Amino acid sequence: MTVESLAAAADSTKVTPSWSGAAPFQETVAAAARGDEKAFAALWRWLHPSLTRYLQVVAPWDWEDVASEVWYSVARDLGSFTGDERAWRAWVLTIARHRTIDAARRRARRVDTVAITDVDCADEGDASTPVTRHVELAEALAVLRTLPPSQADVLALRVIGGLSVAETAEALDKSEGAVRVLCHRGLRHLAEGAASLPLSSTRADAGRR
Amino acid sequence: MDGTNARSFGMTTHPSLRFGHDDLMLDDDTVDRLLDGLAPADAPPAYARVAVTLAALRSPGPVEAEAERAALALFRAARDEVTVVEERHPVRHIASRARGASGRARAGLAAGTPGRARRAGLVAGAMAALSLVSATSAAAMTGALPAPAQRAAHTVLSVVGVHLPPPPHLPAVPARGEAVHPVPAAPAAPPAPGAPGLPAAVSGAPSTGQAGLTGGGRHHRHDPGATAPIPAVQAPAPGPVPNGHGHGQQGGGHDKGTPAQSGGGSASGGQGQAGGQGQSGGQGQSGGGQGQSGGQGQSGGGGGPASPGHGHGHGPH
Numbered sequence: 271m272t273v274e275s276l277a278a279a280a281d282s283t284k285v286t287p288s289w290s291g292a293a294p295f296q297e298t299v300a301a302a303a304r305g306d307e308k309a310f311a312a313l314w315r316w317l318h319p320s321l322t323r324y325l326q327v328v329a330p331w332d333w334e335d336v337a338s339e340v341w342y343s344v345a346r347d348l349g350s351f352t353g354d355e356r357a358w359r360a361w362v363l364t365i366a367r368h369r370t371i372d373a374a375r376r377r378a379r380r381v382d383t384v385a386i387t388d389v390d391c392a393d394e395g396d397a398s399t400p401v402t403r404h405v406e407l408a409e410a411l412a413v414l415r416t417l418p419p420s421q422a423d424v425l426a427l428r429v430i431g432g433l434s435v436a437e438t439a440e441a442l443d444k445s446e447g448a449v450r451v452l453c454h455r456g457l458r459h460l461a462e463g464a465a466s467l468p469l470s471s472t473r474a475d476a477g478r479r
Numbered sequence: 480m481d482g483t484n485a486r487s488f489g490m491t492t493h494p495s496l497r498f499g500h501d502d503l504m505l506d507d508d509t510v511d512r513l514l515d516g517l518a519p520a521d522a523p524p525a526y527a528r529v530a531v532t533l534a535a536l537r538s539p540g541p542v543e544a545e546a547e548r549a550a551l552a553l554f555r556a557a558r559d560e561v562t563v564v565e566e567r568h569p570v571r572h573i574a575s576r577a578r579g580a581s582g583r584a585r586a587g588l589a590a591g592t593p594g595r596a597r598r599a600g601l602v603a604g605a606m607a608a609l610s611l612v613s614a615t616s617a618a619a620m621t622g623a624l625p626a627p628a629q630r631a632a633h634t635v636l637s638v639v640g641v642h643l644p645p646p647p648h649l650p651a652v653p654a655r656g657e658a659v660h661p662v663p664a665a666p667a668a669p670p671a672p673g674a675p676g677l678p679a680a681v682s683g684a685p686s687t688g689q690a691g692l693t694g695g696g697r698h699h700r701h702d703p704g705a706t707a708p709i710p711a712v713q714a715p716a717p718g719p720v721p722n723g724h725g726h727g728q729q730g731g732g733h734d735k736g737t738p739a740q741s742g743g744g745s746a747s748g749g750q751g752q753a754g755g756q757g758q759s760g761g762q763g764q765s766g767g768g769q770g771q772s773g774g775q776g777q778s779g780g781g782g783g784p785a786s787p788g789h790g791h792g793h794g795p796h
Contacts, residue, residue, distance in 0.1 A: 302554075310554045311547060318550070319540040341550050345557035410535035428514045429536050435511075453510050457529060461503050464528040 289316065289355040299358065303348040310345065317362055320430050323407070324363060327414050327426040329370040331377060339369045360437040363427060367441060413460065421456035424449055619643050 301309035
């Protein structure tokens with residue numbers, strides 16, 4: 271995959287695109303709150319990819335369980351939500367953050383175990399060979415996890431969750447200035463370690479030629 | 480100005496201290512564009528790889544059908560299991576409920592609530608046990624327990640420093656033909672002023688004998704003459720005597736006397752001294768539960784001359 275195609279794909283289909291369900295968003299939410307499974311499935315399909323990626327960054331040790339807890343909470347509290355699709359996205363990601371904190375506390379109280387879940391990418395070929403999108407995503411998530419937690423959290427919400435600065439600040443209970451500073455520092459950290467980024471520099475450089 | 484000239488003018492060439500040479504400097508607008516999906520070709524050169532990484536993070540991923548089914552199982556579980564208790568504790572056991580719900584959904588079973596019923600049972604049991612302990616403690620503190628239970632509680636808790644009131648009456652230790660008090664042989668005492676044949680303790684006369692000394696009694700002996708060991712006296716055991724159920728009053732205290740003086744409890748004041756009949760017990764009620772009977776064997780006027788004392792034994796209630 272070339273850089274141009276990757277960038278075009280990223281521009282055209284973001285991980286959390288605009289709502290494109292059959293029914294208007296608020297009607298879908300209302301139907302899900304009444305117990306309509308199809309409406310809930312549409313909401314789930316729309317937000318679940320970005321939710322799982324966010325959780326893989328901030329709670330990589332137990333992100334599947336945390337995702338289940340988040341969707342359980344969403345399903346239970348759907349009746350109390352009011353707002354548009356951006357507000358709903360911010361609401362779900364805020365729940366995800368709270369559940370992540372709960373999971374981290376539980377994890378601190380129990381004996382740690384080692385989960386063998388990561389895909390070993392060592393045999394996928396060298397950097398010059400085309401790699402699958404899944405591997406690229408896993409590597410990108412791994413890069414984001416190398417950042418300090420606060421920076422990784424902010425970048426994940428801004429990039430993966432698609433939240434604005436104000437929404438991110440509200441979700442993290444920080445000021446907008448603090449969110450901007452964390453974005454700056456996170457991007458700078460990534461750029462300083464660009465040589466170790468898993469995505470081949472040859473592809474990025476090739477895109478510039 | 481090259482590096483040589485810079486050094487010659489005392490200027491540093493360290494990259495971090497030079498203005499205008501920070502390739503990683505970003506303005507807010509560029510940051511927002513990068514985070515919103517700036518194409519790598521349009522990104523600053525130092526951030527091209529970062530842009531590619533961010534694009535990979537934003538790339539759409541596959542939606543797994545299995546995960547969607549599990550999510551719908553969660554949705555059904557949440558729809559069916561919303562209760563007031565769960566509203567108060569939304570986080571607790573969510574994972575287990577979610578996993579259980581998803582497992583039940585896969586197994587085609589309805590979502591039940593055995594956990595809630597078990598939890599309610601445990602809470603009810605704990606409340607009942609707490610109530611029972613509280614009621615028993617209150618009864619023990621007020622002396623309202625049955626005599627054996629009160630005595631047991633008194634004995635056990637006195638070890639740890641908690642003083643409970645003793646049971647109102649303790650059964651007398653049967654006379655076994657041996658004097659349990661170390662009173663020396665006393666001459667036959669004249670009958671008490673009360674009923675003949677009864678010791679003074681029984682008849683209400685001042686008792687200075689061992690009446691009132693029992694094993695658990697606290698005996699403050701005030702008789703300096705009694706500090707010397709006194710041999711036990713073999714007293715005749717004429718058998719039971721009417722009205723001779725002398726209860727040595729416990730006093731609820733601790734006996735500080737010699738073992739021979741306090742052991743066995745129910746040190747009857749008579750025992751062959753009062754009226755010639757043994758085992759007439761003066762229920763030597765000592766004030767404050769401390770049998771301060773000072774004398775030995777001077778009960779009911781039949782007390783021997785062993786030692787003067789000032790016991791405070793009283794007759795039976």
